Amino acid sequence: MTQLPPALASGSVEKGRISRAAREEERRQQVLAACTDVFAKRGYQAATVENLIAGAKISMGGFYKFFEGKEDCFVQVFDRVVAVAQERIRIAVAPDANWAAQATFGTRILIEFAAEQPLAAKIVVLEAQTGGEEALARYGATVREVAAFLRRGRDEGKFGGRLPENFEDSTASGLVWLLQTRLARGDLGDAEDLYPQVAKVVLEPYLGADRAQQVLRAASDEHAASR
């Protein structure tokens, strides 16, 4: 099943409260993870609430305690997947690194995430298209966030200036889709091979082929060394 994020805050002392709140949060994450899988396997439209409660092992009433309805459930699932991915990147990427390093590393983390949790990735990329208005809005917002990051790359290299206006939007959604399609077929092992290819597509438009190559090689060495 789609993995859980590690409980975030855990410094509390008082026992009873912890246990209650923590167990609730854990349950919530379990439910969201189970729903992620159900949505991913059946598709947003085809997944029935009955499928969801069967998958999450909650009752009908429990479902409507957690969520306002099926669409709300999907939106929360979507948000959780995005949040988990963002958290992973936040933890892994040095905030004071330069753009190229952040982009390279972020790409790697994303690919690894998608490789580990293809169903979660499917939610964000594919099912969001049929998950109702709210889900579409979230999808758009997420793509814009990624695009906004990429756009900062225009200041990095001499090639940024000549790019078309919406270039980053295409790159952002195209890349995620690339991952998704690939991983949905179960080729998780290829993720490692895929990474340089993807990173190259990200970097080249901004840095040019030569510097992109340099950056990638450097990152690769560093990664190998850190093992």
Added chain:
Amino acid sequence: MTQLPPALASGSVEKGRISRAAREEERRQQVLAACTDVFAKRGYQAATVENLIAGAKISMGGFYKFFEGKEDCFVQVFDRVVAVAQERIRIAVAPDANWAAQATFGTRILIEFAAEQPLAAKIVVLEAQTGGEEALARYGATVREVAAFLRRGRDEGKFGGRLPENFEDSTASGLVWLLQTRLARGDLGDAEDLYPQVAKVVLEPYLGADRAQQVLRAASDEHAASR
């Protein structure tokens, strides 16, 4: 409305029969085109049979004469879009040209097709994901066909050998998605800018950066000259 392919064979002489068969085929194409738009605009799941018969201006009974059901309708729509695209490529691309030329030209045709008929493209790339088992199978088959063509590129350049097994599958679906996302936003005008970028992604892995550049430039010149 999504455009019709020109009637294929038209060398027949006998008048009554022709007229009958031709009119039926024309009607069939009209219906499929109308259904393409309905599916694209509403999504496979949300489109009701009533929407389809309203869009195609046929009766309920007529619908079930043409199609076995809603899913069959979608599959036929899907097949028709693919067939039309293939026909266009078949007509445009010289069958005895080398692989690089075919790839370059085919890419251009595909991009132009998607730019002209974004709704049809949406059917193939997006809605096929929620169009039932059969549709998914066709989607997979289509991607594999494209991938099979690409794979022949491995014999062309010295770089093909080191590519991962499933490399072409990713490229195939990734590229189509790139188009779709871009065109769904209404940026039809950018298609022209998009083409070299896409073609580069297709050619480079097989030919290397330098020869890819050459091929593209040559194709571009030829295209400009043919105008």
Added chain:
Amino acid sequence: MTQLPPALASGSVEKGRISRAAREEERRQQVLAACTDVFAKRGYQAATVENLIAGAKISMGGFYKFFEGKEDCFVQVFDRVVAVAQERIRIAVAPDANWAAQATFGTRILIEFAAEQPLAAKIVVLEAQTGGEEALARYGATVREVAAFLRRGRDEGKFGGRLPENFEDSTASGLVWLLQTRLARGDLGDAEDLYPQVAKVVLEPYLGADRAQQVLRAASDEHAASR
């Protein structure tokens, strides 16, 4: 079952059309009549759509062809009952008669109607209270119509002037309720006894006790003579 109104227009000649339109209208009236009974017997809230389709012998789909939903069904039932009662009164009461005669005769018709179709009466008086917003609005409008007629009685006698503003509203709903309660118990035979009592309550406030008595006696004689 709650009785049907006689088909209204019947002078058409063309056979096919008549038959079609007439049968549809007849079916419609049958369905409304059956729904009237179901709503009356179970109450608006307790009646399920399944009860209604079982009672009207239509399918689920048929129900939603006829009605937008359960509330719409109730509103249409309500409107039909009111329309039938109004039609009866319109036919029976001479339009150029004076107010007292109209009131006397109208009261008789209403009582007879309620005696014949207690379930229909229950719809208008009781169930309308729990039949949703639209039904409540219709109820209010109907009561106001009756009240408006009664109010014209203020010009007839010397007593009208001293009546409180909302006097007619109370009288209107009170009287119908009186009928309903009485008839719901199955005492349909008493309707004959009830009539003079009710008419008296209607007339006295406007005409005074003496003239009310006169009018009633005259009406009674006329009615007896007409038999």
Added chain:
Amino acid sequence: MTQLPPALASGSVEKGRISRAAREEERRQQVLAACTDVFAKRGYQAATVENLIAGAKISMGGFYKFFEGKEDCFVQVFDRVVAVAQERIRIAVAPDANWAAQATFGTRILIEFAAEQPLAAKIVVLEAQTGGEEALARYGATVREVAAFLRRGRDEGKFGGRLPENFEDSTASGLVWLLQTRLARGDLGDAEDLYPQVAKVVLEPYLGADRAQQVLRAASDEHAASR
């Protein structure tokens, strides 16, 4: 909120027990009063148990300690409203007074009660119709009780003999409905005007117009004097 009846017996001495039993009874009355309002405002069917516990400020478990279920809650609410009204009448009406005096005074008390607590009145007259079998039975029983009292008026005047068998049932429920409709519109101020009219309807059938008038005038004078 619907008012509470004064605690009934209070002659106990022992402090702890009193306090315990009294507090429980007080709580019970508070809960019933709150539920009265919830049922009256939302209607029996629309009121959810959650609404009731929110209104009565008790817990879910508490609710099922007090009541067997929603219907039982409604029945108890109904019974309490009837009991309070009866208690008021019992206190106000001299038990050895003649029938006419009791009827006149009782009518006044009832009207005043309905004017003060329209929501409570709504429970008895309107919502009881949709409050389930038991509630309907109680409604019938209550109406019969009132009718039984009225029926004793047949011995009082020379007119009682010719009245139809079920005359009193109609009068009883009709009158209460008259009040309800009137008060539901918010015309609480009119209650004073309404009283003579209602009392007249009650008395006349038994005493005849003249004696009814006398009795009413006498009661009116007495009432004025007692102020």
Added chain:
DNA sequence: GATGAATGAGCATTCATTCAT
């Protein structure tokens, strides 16, 4: 053959009631 009215299985959602804590 062609039509579109009729069918009814299936779905999302609500809420009275129970029972573990």
Added chain:
DNA sequence: GATGAATGAATGCTCATTCAT
């Protein structure tokens, strides 16, 4: 004892498919 989270049966409604005309 008191609490309120969990349960799941029941309901209003949609829509793919059939079949009488």
